[in-house]
Amino acid sequence: MKSFSPPLAGAEKLLELWFGNSSGRSGSLRRIPRYELDAMLNIAQCKVLQSAHTEFIDSYVLSESSLFVSERRLILKTCGRTRLLAALPSIIQLAADYADFDQVVSVYYSRKNFLRPDLQPEEHRSFDAEVDYLDNFFHDGHAYCMGSLKQDRWYLYTYHVPQPITKLADHTLEILMTDLDEDVLHIFTKEACENARDCTERAGIDHIVPNGTLIHEELFDPCGYSMNAFLPKSDHYATIHVTPEKEFSFASFETNQDIVCLYKQTKEVLKCFRPGKLLMTVFANDNSTKGREAQQQLWDRELPGYKRTNVQFVRLEVFINLSDIIL
Amino acid sequence: MKSFSPPLAGAEKLLELWFGNSSGRSGSLRRIPRYELDAMLNIAQCKVLQSAHTEFIDSYVLSESSLFVSERRLILKTCGRTRLLAALPSIIQLAADYADFDQVVSVYYSRKNFLRPDLQPEEHRSFDAEVDYLDNFFHDGHAYCMGSLKQDRWYLYTYHVPQPITKLADHTLEILMTDLDEDVLHIFTKEACENARDCTERAGIDHIVPNGTLIHEELFDPCGYSMNAFLPKSDHYATIHVTPEKEFSFASFETNQDIVCLYKQTKEVLKCFRPGKLLMTVFANDNSTKGREAQQQLWDRELPGYKRTNVQFVRLEVFINLSDIIL
Numbered sequence: 001m002k003s004f005s006p007p008l009a010g011a012e013k014l015l016e017l018w019f020g021n022s023s024g025r026s027g028s029l030r031r032i033p034r035y036e037l038d039a040m041l042n043i044a045q046c047k048v049l050q051s052a053h054t055e056f057i058d059s060y061v062l063s064e065s066s067l068f069v070s071e072r073r074l075i076l077k078t079c080g081r082t083r084l085l086a087a088l089p090s091i092i093q094l095a096a097d098y099a100d101f102d103q104v105v106s107v108y109y110s111r112k113n114f115l116r117p118d119l120q121p122e123e124h125r126s127f128d129a130e131v132d133y134l135d136n137f138f139h140d141g142h143a144y145c146m147g148s149l150k151q152d153r154w155y156l157y158t159y160h161v162p163q164p165i166t167k168l169a170d171h172t173l174e175i176l177m178t179d180l181d182e183d184v185l186h187i188f189t190k191e192a193c194e195n196a197r198d199c200t201e202r203a204g205i206d207h208i209v210p211n212g213t214l215i216h217e218e219l220f221d222p223c224g225y226s227m228n229a230f231l232p233k234s235d236h237y238a239t240i241h242v243t244p245e246k247e248f249s250f251a252s253f254e255t256n257q258d259i260v261c262l263y264k265q266t267k268e269v270l271k272c273f274r275p276g277k278l279l280m281t282v283f284a285n286d287n288s289t290k291g292r293e294a295q296q297q298l299w300d301r302e303l304p305g306y307k308r309t310n311v312q313f314v315r316l317e318v319f320i321n322l323s324d325i326i327l
Numbered sequence: 328m329k330s331f332s333p334p335l336a337g338a339e340k341l342l343e344l345w346f347g348n349s350s351g352r353s354g355s356l357r358r359i360p361r362y363e364l365d366a367m368l369n370i371a372q373c374k375v376l377q378s379a380h381t382e383f384i385d386s387y388v389l390s391e392s393s394l395f396v397s398e399r400r401l402i403l404k405t406c407g408r409t410r411l412l413a414a415l416p417s418i419i420q421l422a423a424d425y426a427d428f429d430q431v432v433s434v435y436y437s438r439k440n441f442l443r444p445d446l447q448p449e450e451h452r453s454f455d456a457e458v459d460y461l462d463n464f465f466h467d468g469h470a471y472c473m474g475s476l477k478q479d480r481w482y483l484y485t486y487h488v489p490q491p492i493t494k495l496a497d498h499t500l501e502i503l504m505t506d507l508d509e510d511v512l513h514i515f516t517k518e519a520c521e522n523a524r525d526c527t528e529r530a531g532i533d534h535i536v537p538n539g540t541l542i543h544e545e546l547f548d549p550c551g552y553s554m555n556a557f558l559p560k561s562d563h564y565a566t567i568h569v570t571p572e573k574e575f576s577f578a579s580f581e582t583n584q585d586i587v588c589l590y591k592q593t594k595e596v597l598k599c600f601r602p603g604k605l606l607m608t609v610f611a612n613d614n615s616t617k618g619r620e621a622q623q624q625l626w627d628r629e630l631p632g633y634k635r636t637n638v639q640f641v642r643l644e645v646f647i648n649l650s651d652i653i654l
């Protein structure tokens with residue numbers, strides 16, 4: 001992602017929304033016209049740099065991170081001083097107007113602690129403020145802080161409309177890395193690489209994602225990198241963002257792919273970025289064998305070369321299909 | 328425990344300290360003279376009402392909850408507006424002066440969220456304030472908030488000196504209950520019972536603790552109940568405190584006993600108090616079979632008659648003997 005003034009660093013806000021229609025009618029978020037998405041992103045204070053489309057998913061590399069739109073799911077990840085939550089009413093309205101979705105059936109809003117919360121827009125200045133804001137839209141959401149309050153930690157707001165249907169397998173792996181290796185950081189600069197594809201290859205990012213993954217990426221000037229990727233024949237995605245300034249280096253990896261073992265993929269990600277510290281989460285619902293396996297492996301053993309300071313497991317019981325998170 | 332003005336309710340602060348000597352010398356906290364304990368409790372703003380002593384443990388029922396002193400472990404639980412943490416320097420000094428212990432090897436400070444934090448003394452007004460205070464004494468402690476930030480939740484500060492020796496099996500079960508059944512509440516009043524022993528029997532508290540447990544208890548005027556119990560031939564204890572005012576009823580149960588199955592005991596506790604809501608924690612180190620079993624049972628199934636809203640598992644990796652907590 002593009003470079004920042006030092007105190008902001010790269011920590012991202014991540015919103016994943018699943019929509020539905022209370023009368024059971026089908027719809028698709030992909031019917032939302034591009035100019036409407038642009039207007040929504042304008043509220044969040046970011047804009048589209050690149051887009052790519054498959055049968056299942058629309059992928060947008062943004063000036064500040066990424067947007068993925070599939071039939072019923074919208075994922076918006078933004079960094080820096082962006083006002084992600086300010087765009088929420090617009091997203092809900094667009095889903096109603098164009099996709100015939102009158103219900104947000106699942107909400108996940110999460111982020112790592114900010115280094116300088118005081119530099120954030122008002123509604124993002126504290127997790128309490130974010131929870132208050134989200135509570136205006138969702139009745140009885142849950143809010144968690146995971147990890148030691150004294151170290152890097154991870155906040156999650158989640159809300160679900162109980163649904164009688166069995167959900168498909170679903171999981172998300174997210175790895176938030178800081179203190180990256182300097183040689184690695186150098187790759188994500190205009191000084192070292194001519195273009196974004198160069199970065200992808202030199203950093204070995206193409207080895208992280210499963211074979212057959214389509215990648216579109218952006219190299220910022222003078223430094224910074226964003227990549228969106230998606231697998232053919234599914235709405236599975238991966239996304240990577242790198243803030244390569246040495247003083248506040250940050251990289252994030254996120255995916256819901258179910259082809260490669262997530263534990264092995266995590267090791268590849270660490271091999272690529274060599275972070276000094278990392279914070280990772282694995283969401284998985286009951287039906288996700290891959291997600292469950294990764295949770296078990298991460299619970300049972302440490303990642304080679306890293307000393308774990310704590311691990312936490314939450315079972316969210318508010319909805320019919322249990323979802324677990326491991327941090 | 329004694330009755331409170333409504334907004335304070337009964338929520339307790341709980342401090343468990345384990346001591347040691349860096350040169351490996353033995354010592355005993357039980358050598359601290361009573362007048363010194365009284366002075367320490369005075370700082371915390373509570374006093375001894377009853378005491379009982381066995382070969383292994385000194386048990387004190389306080390005007391505000393309980394104190395247990397065994398060879399290397401001190402447990403102080405205080406409620407209301409007490410200044411528990413203000414007594415910490417005094418406890419550490421007494422351990423050095425009388426027990427030859429120059430090290431606090433383990434610290435657990437925990438509490439449920441306060442209903443009215445603004446009524447607490449300054450150092451207890453927020454968990455952040457408590458963490459800051461504790462950090463003055465312990466280098467690199469960890470701090471957690473477990474449970475949904477929007478509901479009842481549980482705060483823990485913990486610190487450990489890594490120790491190469493294998494610790495003995497150790498676990499603690501704590502159950503914090505609110506919205507108690509009105510018929511049950513009535514028992515813990517002078518109106519209903521002549522004395523504390525009456526309460527113990529009529530409420531069936533003697534059925535909660537293992538056979539052979541020695542109980543000493545206090546019935547407050549006009550209402551409120553405290554009980555300390557200990558098992559012969561061990562430093563195992565149990566303690567119960569009841570605030571029976573209907574508008575803010577609260578009861579707590581805590582034990583480290585290893586005779587009776589903890590899951591079964593939990594069911595007995597709930598049968599006795601019939602709370603509308605409860606928050607429970609099970610600490611267990613690797614060597615505690617009983618504690619591990621209870622964690623597994625509580626993870627796998629709900630407690631009969633109760634709907635679980637969330638369950639969380641933390642592995643504390645900062646010390647050599649892993650300890651787990653389930654909430």
